Amino acid sequence: MTKLVSRLFPSATNMIRLDHTHVLSTFHQYKASAPVRVKKGLVNTMCTALEVHAQLEEEIFYPAVRAVTQNELIAKSLDEHQEMRRLISLLRQMEPEARDYDDTVAELMRDVMHHVADEETLVIPEAERLLADELGELGMRMTKRRLQLVGPRSGEIALDMGRAASGNTAAIAMVGLAAVGLLVARRTGYLGSARRLGRSL
DSSP states (O other), X not given: OHHHHHTTSOOHHHHHHHHHHHHHHHHHHOOTTSOHHHHHHHHHHHHHHHHHXXXXXXXXXXXXXXXXXXXXXXXXXXXHHHHHHHHHHHHHHSOTTSTTHHHHHHHHHHHHHHHHHHIIXXXXXXXXXXXXXXXXXXXXXXXXXXXXXXXXXXXXXXXXXXXXXXXXHHHHHHHHHHHHHHHHHHXXXXXXXXXXXXHHO
Protein backbone atom coordinates (compact mmCIF):
# COMPACT_ATOMS: atom_id res chain seq x y z
CA MET A 1 0.00 0.00 0.00
CA THR A 2 2.81 2.42 0.90
CA LYS A 3 4.49 1.92 -2.48
CA LEU A 4 1.22 2.48 -4.31
CA VAL A 5 0.44 5.69 -2.42
CA SER A 6 4.01 6.98 -2.75
CA ARG A 7 3.63 6.85 -6.54
CA LEU A 8 0.90 9.50 -6.29
CA PHE A 9 3.43 12.01 -4.93
CA PRO A 10 6.59 13.41 -6.52
CA SER A 11 9.79 11.68 -5.45
CA ALA A 12 11.88 13.52 -2.86
CA THR A 13 14.47 14.58 -5.41
CA ASN A 14 11.88 15.73 -7.95
CA MET A 15 10.19 17.76 -5.21
CA ILE A 16 13.51 19.42 -4.37
CA ARG A 17 14.09 20.23 -8.04
CA LEU A 18 10.56 21.71 -8.31
CA ASP A 19 11.20 23.87 -5.24
CA HIS A 20 14.47 25.08 -6.76
CA THR A 21 12.71 25.96 -10.03
CA HIS A 22 9.98 27.87 -8.18
CA VAL A 23 12.45 29.92 -6.13
CA LEU A 24 14.73 30.67 -9.10
CA SER A 25 11.67 31.77 -11.09
CA THR A 26 10.72 34.15 -8.27
CA PHE A 27 14.28 35.50 -8.23
CA HIS A 28 14.01 36.15 -11.97
CA GLN A 29 10.86 38.25 -11.43
CA TYR A 30 12.53 40.52 -8.85
CA LYS A 31 13.51 43.96 -10.16
CA ALA A 32 15.02 46.73 -8.03
CA SER A 33 12.88 49.20 -9.99
CA ALA A 34 9.59 47.37 -9.23
CA PRO A 35 6.90 49.01 -7.05
CA VAL A 36 7.45 48.58 -3.31
CA ARG A 37 4.34 46.37 -2.98
CA VAL A 38 5.56 43.96 -5.69
CA LYS A 39 9.08 43.76 -4.24
CA LYS A 40 7.71 42.99 -0.78
CA GLY A 41 5.39 40.30 -2.15
CA LEU A 42 8.17 38.64 -4.16
CA VAL A 43 10.64 38.69 -1.29
CA ASN A 44 8.10 37.31 1.19
CA THR A 45 7.13 34.61 -1.32
CA MET A 46 10.74 33.53 -1.86
CA CYS A 47 11.52 33.68 1.88
CA THR A 48 8.54 31.48 2.81
CA ALA A 49 9.34 29.01 0.02
CA LEU A 50 12.97 28.79 1.17
CA GLU A 51 12.01 28.34 4.84
CA VAL A 52 9.64 25.46 4.02
CA HIS A 53 12.11 23.89 1.59
CA ALA A 54 14.99 24.01 4.08
CA GLN A 55 12.87 22.50 6.85
CA LEU A 56 11.75 19.62 4.60
CA GLU A 57 15.35 18.88 3.64
CA GLU A 58 16.62 19.04 7.22
CA GLU A 59 13.84 16.94 8.73
CA ILE A 60 13.45 14.27 6.05
CA PHE A 61 15.81 14.36 3.05
CA TYR A 62 19.21 15.04 4.62
CA PRO A 63 18.86 12.39 7.37
CA ALA A 64 17.96 9.79 4.70
CA VAL A 65 21.03 10.73 2.64
CA ARG A 66 23.27 10.72 5.72
CA ALA A 67 22.09 7.20 6.57
CA VAL A 68 23.61 5.82 3.36
CA THR A 69 26.62 8.07 2.69
CA GLN A 70 29.03 10.41 4.44
CA ASN A 71 28.52 13.18 1.88
CA GLU A 72 30.36 16.25 3.21
CA LEU A 73 28.04 18.51 1.26
CA ILE A 74 25.22 17.80 3.72
CA ALA A 75 27.12 19.55 6.53
CA LYS A 76 27.94 22.38 4.13
CA SER A 77 24.28 22.57 3.11
CA LEU A 78 23.20 22.91 6.74
CA ASP A 79 25.63 25.82 7.18
CA GLU A 80 24.24 27.40 4.00
CA HIS A 81 20.70 27.03 5.35
CA GLN A 82 21.74 28.92 8.49
CA GLU A 83 23.21 31.76 6.45
CA MET A 84 20.06 31.79 4.31
CA ARG A 85 17.91 32.06 7.46
CA ARG A 86 20.06 34.98 8.68
CA LEU A 87 19.44 36.88 5.44
CA ILE A 88 15.72 36.00 5.48
CA SER A 89 15.47 37.33 9.04
CA LEU A 90 17.11 40.59 7.95
CA LEU A 91 14.76 40.95 4.97
CA ARG A 92 11.66 40.26 7.07
CA GLN A 93 12.69 43.14 9.37
CA MET A 94 13.41 45.56 6.50
CA GLU A 95 11.14 47.56 4.23
CA PRO A 96 11.77 47.65 0.46
CA GLU A 97 12.65 51.36 0.72
CA ALA A 98 15.63 50.56 2.98
CA ARG A 99 19.02 51.41 1.48
CA ASP A 100 20.40 47.85 1.82
CA TYR A 101 17.22 46.00 0.81
CA ASP A 102 18.12 45.27 -2.82
CA ASP A 103 21.70 44.34 -1.87
CA THR A 104 20.43 41.91 0.79
CA VAL A 105 18.03 40.33 -1.71
CA ALA A 106 20.92 40.00 -4.19
CA GLU A 107 23.09 38.35 -1.52
CA LEU A 108 20.32 35.86 -0.72
CA MET A 109 19.91 35.08 -4.43
CA ARG A 110 23.65 34.46 -4.89
CA ASP A 111 23.83 32.16 -1.86
CA VAL A 112 20.75 30.18 -2.89
CA MET A 113 21.93 29.78 -6.51
CA HIS A 114 25.27 28.42 -5.29
CA HIS A 115 23.44 26.05 -2.91
CA VAL A 116 21.10 24.87 -5.69
CA ALA A 117 24.04 24.20 -8.03
CA ASP A 118 25.76 22.02 -5.40
CA GLU A 119 22.60 20.09 -4.58
CA GLU A 120 21.57 19.46 -8.17
CA THR A 121 25.00 18.40 -9.41
CA LEU A 122 26.32 16.48 -6.39
CA VAL A 123 23.77 15.66 -3.66
CA ILE A 124 20.68 14.78 -5.71
CA PRO A 125 22.47 12.42 -8.16
CA GLU A 126 24.06 10.57 -5.25
CA ALA A 127 20.70 10.31 -3.46
CA GLU A 128 19.07 8.96 -6.64
CA ARG A 129 21.79 6.36 -6.95
CA LEU A 130 21.79 5.23 -3.32
CA LEU A 131 18.13 5.76 -2.34
CA ALA A 132 16.34 4.90 -5.59
CA ASP A 133 13.79 2.59 -3.94
CA GLU A 134 13.03 5.02 -1.10
CA LEU A 135 12.59 8.31 -2.96
CA GLY A 136 8.85 7.81 -3.53
CA GLU A 137 8.15 7.23 0.15
CA LEU A 138 10.41 10.14 1.13
CA GLY A 139 8.47 12.32 -1.32
CA MET A 140 5.20 11.25 0.29
CA ARG A 141 6.51 12.14 3.75
CA MET A 142 7.77 15.49 2.47
CA THR A 143 4.39 16.23 0.88
CA LYS A 144 2.58 15.46 4.12
CA ARG A 145 4.99 17.64 6.09
CA ARG A 146 4.70 20.45 3.53
CA LEU A 147 0.91 20.52 4.05
CA GLN A 148 1.47 20.79 7.79
CA LEU A 149 3.94 23.67 7.39
CA VAL A 150 2.05 25.60 4.71
CA GLY A 151 -1.53 25.14 5.97
CA PRO A 152 -1.33 27.63 8.88
CA ARG A 153 0.40 30.16 6.58
CA SER A 154 -1.94 29.84 3.58
CA GLY A 155 -3.49 33.30 4.10
CA GLU A 156 -0.08 34.96 4.35
CA ILE A 157 1.15 33.06 1.26
CA ALA A 158 -1.90 34.05 -0.80
CA LEU A 159 -1.50 37.71 0.24
CA ASP A 160 2.20 37.74 -0.72
CA MET A 161 1.48 36.05 -4.05
CA GLY A 162 -1.19 38.68 -4.74
CA ARG A 163 1.29 41.48 -4.02
CA ALA A 164 3.95 39.84 -6.17
CA ALA A 165 1.50 39.40 -9.05
CA SER A 166 0.44 43.05 -9.09
CA GLY A 167 0.11 44.18 -12.70
CA ASN A 168 0.60 40.70 -14.14
CA THR A 169 -2.75 39.38 -15.34
CA ALA A 170 -1.61 35.78 -15.83
CA ALA A 171 -0.02 35.67 -12.39
CA ILE A 172 -3.12 37.18 -10.80
CA ALA A 173 -5.21 34.44 -12.42
CA MET A 174 -2.84 31.80 -11.01
CA VAL A 175 -3.11 33.33 -7.53
CA GLY A 176 -6.90 33.19 -7.82
CA LEU A 177 -6.79 29.53 -8.82
CA ALA A 178 -4.39 28.71 -5.98
CA ALA A 179 -6.64 30.48 -3.46
CA VAL A 180 -9.71 28.62 -4.73
CA GLY A 181 -7.76 25.35 -4.51
CA LEU A 182 -6.85 26.01 -0.88
CA LEU A 183 -10.44 26.86 0.01
CA VAL A 184 -11.77 23.74 -1.71
CA ALA A 185 -9.13 21.60 0.00
CA ARG A 186 -10.11 22.97 3.39
CA ARG A 187 -13.85 22.70 2.86
CA THR A 188 -13.73 19.20 1.42
CA GLY A 189 -11.42 18.07 4.19
CA TYR A 190 -8.65 17.12 1.75
CA LEU A 191 -5.91 18.56 3.98
CA GLY A 192 -7.22 16.57 6.94
CA SER A 193 -7.55 13.47 4.77
CA ALA A 194 -3.96 13.84 3.62
CA ARG A 195 -2.81 14.06 7.22
CA ARG A 196 -4.84 10.99 8.21
CA LEU A 197 -3.56 9.10 5.17
CA GLY A 198 0.03 9.86 6.14
CA ARG A 199 -0.61 8.72 9.73
CA SER A 200 -2.15 5.46 8.58
CA LEU A 201 0.84 4.43 6.44
